[in-house]
Amino acid sequence: MIGSPFQSDQPLIIERSCLMRFHDHAKSALPHEAAALLTGYDHHITDLVPIEVMATPETFSLSPQLLLQELHKICERKQEWIGLIHSHPTMPPIPSSADTTGWHYPMLSYWILSLAAEPAEVALYRWIENSWRNYPYEVK
Secondary structure, three states: OEOOOOOOOOOEEEOHHHHHHHHHHHHHHOOOOOEEEEEEEOOEEEEEEEEOEEEOOOOEEEOHHHHHHHHHHHHHOOOEEEEEEEEEOOOOOOOOHHHHHHOOOOOOEEEEEEOOOOOOEEEEEEEEOOEEEEOOEEEO
């Protein structure tokens, strides 16, 4: 159920359709942040699950109950939870202190889509040794 996207040194792969769907989801949530669970296999993200969050323009939090429900559905579809993507409506795609405090899954990928400029910017991070590190990815 929980994936290991960083097991190899290969860049993560995300389907263009996933980014496009999340961009639309994030725009519809403005002025608040939006989030989605990223699913797939190994280091390849093939789908996303928009998830309802408690959000403000600067922060979001996941409901533990809702997260467990969505993870159960991911498991039923025989997919893996590869990571999380969320939006920054007015800030660059750099993890905030709230992002750091709220992230409890260092084995998973952490994506930020910034809507602060056009076109939107996307960044991928990995939590290593108590700090965020940019990680390479490819859009397919």
